[in-house]
Amino acid sequence: MSETHAQTVAFVRDTMLAPEPPPVAESGAVKWLRENLFSGPVNTVLTLLGVAIIWFLVSHFWDWFAHSVWNASSLNECRQIIIETWGEGARGACFAVIRERWNQYMFGFYPSALYWRPTMAFGLMFVALAPVLFSESLKIRRTVLVVTAVVTLWAMVQLNAPGAWLVFAAIVLVGGLAISERHVSWLLIFSVLYPLLGVWFLWGGSLWGPIMVLVGPLLGWAAWTLVGRFSALLATVAAIVVTLLWWLMFASRAAADAEGLLSLAIPFVRSDQFGGFLLAITIGVAGIALSLPLGIILALARRSDMFLIKSMAVIFIEFIRGVPLIALLFVASLLLNYFLPPSTNFDIILRVIIMVTLFSAAYMAEVIRGGLAALPRGQYEAADALGLDYWKAQRLIVLPQALKISIPGIVSTFIGMFKDTTLVTFVGLYEPLKSMSDAVRANIAWKGIYWEPFIFVGFIFFIICFGMSRYSMYLERRLRRDHR
Amino acid sequence: MADVSAPAEPPFRLSMLIYDRRYRSMTFQVIVFILVMAAAWWLVNNTIRNLAVLGKDFNFGFLFQRAGYDIPQTPIPYTSDDTHLRATIVGLLNTLIVSILGCIAATVLGVAVGVARLSNNWLFARLMTVFVEAFRNMPLLLWILIIYAIFTEILPPPNAYRGEDATASMIFFDNVALTNRYTAIPTLAMTNDPGSLDLGARITFNWATIAFVVVLVGGWFVRRAILAWAQRVQDATGLRPRTWVMNLAVMTVPSLFLIFWFGLHLEAPELRGFNFTGGINVQNGLVALWLALTLYTAAFIAEIVRAGILAVSKGQTEAAFALGLRPRRTMKLVILPQALRVIIPPLISQYLNLTKNSSLAIAVGYMDLRGTLGGTTLNQTGRELEAIVLMMAIYWALSMIISAGMNIFNARVKLKER
């Protein structure tokens, strides 16, 4: 059949034609444009709208940005330079204010000779965080720690840190890096010690204070092991009582005595000298560190079978979540002194940290409660079947999984809290956004400068918060893979 | 059959309070409760002692004293001769105004942005992502200050509208003037004013307003009746009568009639003396705060909406198409009900956040509850304990009302589990 057919065909192609290029509309940039920007009337309108928005922003702000002045000592000088360089009537940004007041924005009124201390504390924080936040991936951990070490040491050299402290920081940073290569969980010891160290670096004073604080739990542990032979419950009570007794009655005296014997003091810096991003980060980190454990306890209490415990947790959480943070800050600044014995009075920063902690702990509790609820019931039943008691079940089975599920929520609570640190301006603290910028503007040289400080402060906040949220998304993806 | 008798209950011993699991939780609860009560008692006792030391008392009598200060924007009549209580109510109403306006605008914008982020328009989706990330990652206070500063620094002062060579001109057919103090908008005026209903305490409602509310609510009920009738006809005959003409007529004709009856018209603001008069001057503080709250909350709502829509599996859409549903009905009947289940709970907390965040009004001089009761009143009377306690109680009650209302709505859209 085929042969006869073959002979009837007048023309047979014996060479292949080169393939035609696809139609212009179906290839390359045009195809991409058509599919992504102009696929229909609605899309076309949206694209034009988008282009119009971008054009509006660029045409209004580009020349202002492009004509930035980074080196001047007053707003008038800035304007002078702009007019000289780009002609009469030119607009321009005066970022020179950031350059000149950089230290004030970063450290507030912290003594300039001691700038290296908060810098070091900030750098070491990443070592302390490594086993908690970066435990999932060796590569990320390595990158973070190397970058931290280099940047911290460079900054400390720039800020004229004393040699001994440079060596100390280098040892901790490099040591942390080395340990994290093999046994990242060993670094947890440093994570536990870091809060005390950080407080000491920031405020200074005698190292004996933090040491004596640390002695409390150690004594409690000793009491626990001693009494533990007789009764587990009594041991717990004894541990708590001993720790509290030590803290309330003996710790400050012991610290003073020890300081008398061997001085371990570095210059003391008062809280009212904190300001700028140092203040925001101090409040933020302290609030984060304290609100997480409190939030876990509240979440467990709210899910407890015990009626009284549960109701108290519900009342606390719902009360805190129902009022604005600014009202709680006013409680910190105006009312807290009413609630404490007539002769006590303590630091406004500490009071603010307490209130911020309570505030975010309530939100944290709800996030963690969500994580606890999302855990399959089988996990709880399995823990019971293994005969674990409540605390062991929570510690070994429930919480590790529930916390992992809650990571995105926890991080977004952190981000929210960090952003909310700007509200302390309303109780007279020098946070960077409003108070510090007002203080800068109170100087005649910088009177009338608005946009540049806003942009600068906003930019820093954006970097920190965006970084945190991206990292949490990464972590979320990674943890999900582990579950599969 | 042998009698299986329960083993005798062991006699109760004190040590069982600790070792018996049944009693232990009881013991634990009682101990914790006593500790918490002791702490509360300690705080209250301290407060009483502190008040005694300072020679102050705890009473709300100050609420009935003359306030003595003026408020820029008052939804109900208020002068400096009124009491602190009335100033507090004005503040509360101002809080409610900005919160309600904010919630509505943020929901609309948030849903639009959330959908736009899923759009297959490359440019627009990217733009929306930038918007969302910018607002989510910078403090709200920054946005409030920036937007307020834009209003004050860029918009013209009212006297720029003056004279022959005015540098600024009104928009919307000379009806609206944007100035760096306020937005002057026209007021609704009537040639045939029916007078007002006096509720006492100088709170009045114009009869025309009441008439419009009655007509609109009535129209809505009539519309429901029409729809029910259409459903009955459809059930009986299989043919659904065309209802939209009737619905439209029911909703609009009475209102139009009222508009003509009362001679309702717009009265444009006019520059007289220092300021625009004759219209309504909406303070920039309110506009800036509202705009900032809207944009900020919309960024969060957009994320919630996006997550909600993505949470509905693609199979649902495909199944709906397979059933022959058109895209709009698929959205309405299949995707939305399921997405709403995911969207509503976080949406409630966004509304709560917005209400609470409105207390940042202090930064733009908008006198909300925090500005009146928790600000000037507190400061002029020196009653910080009473003022803050009352302010927190009001905010808390507001939050509870919002979340209760939204929870009812949530219960209605929730998937009925069997």
Add this chain to the structure above:
Amino acid sequence: MRKTVFLGTVAAASMVAGIGMADTLADVKARGELNCGVNTGLAGFAAPDANGNWTGFDVAICKAVAAAVLGDPSKVKYVPTTGQTRFTALSSGEVDVLARNSTWTFSRDTDLRLDFVGVNYYDGQGFMVRKDLGVTSAKELEGATICIQTGTTTELNLADYFRANNMNYQPVNIDSNAEGEQQYMAGACDAYTTDASGLAATRAAFADPENHIILPEIISKEPLGPAVRHGDSNWGDIVRWTLYALIAAEEYGITSKNIEELAKSSQNPEVQRLLGTTDNLGAMIGLDAEWAKRAILASGNYGEIFAANIGEQTPIGLARGLNAQWTQGGLMYAMPFR
């Protein structure tokens, strides 16, 4: 009565020992530091510089009290307070003295449980407007938009003034002087009202002061002075007489330059008593004999403090006016040191 609260988390470093309500002097001495409530930033009166050093007219009072009580004018912890938090900071014991240009009024002195110990600046509330508005009197401000700081007595005075004159106005509430300037400069308000001294300081800092005028009407009396807690009369006496010592020093011609010399050589019995050469007045208020001498040495006498911070040679450029000595026709009148 002292107590120390110890909280484990933030260790001893950030703790401040308590303040007794009854004996402020003993507490200040025990603490070795005076807690002084000041403005968060008002040029000339109290403002921190880039290094956090506080200077100003009100700050000088803090320094003088610290010098008198503790012997060192630098032993002061400045607590910046807002208009909202200032009186609570005082009554809660957070500060020992409030030197924050606060007006002495009846209700503050009685109901708020403060004790104003004297007046260090006699002020009055005025209005500033742009010249091109063509306004020459506050009576012409009918319908104007006026910038006003919330939480101050000026807010109440303004309401009263316009009510009394049967005029309308639109208030724009602001919460700091810096913000008020911004709003006024941008034209968001027609007039800015605050204490006349503040207006002068604000106007002086403008690039074009000649285009702004301060209207002639002074609508209120604003006696500004330091305040202490009600109920500790001895502490009140110390602050009051420290202030009087500064004022008296100017009257008797004692300056920070000639004080050492006068302490040795002056024959004027009043000067001798003031500087502790004869009679130990200090012992009567629980201080030593040379308390007033140290207070004056801290930043000079009243006239020197005025000249250095807000006087005509400074950018603020205020004339003495009512604040001149009574011998010069002013109201500054120190009670006799006897």
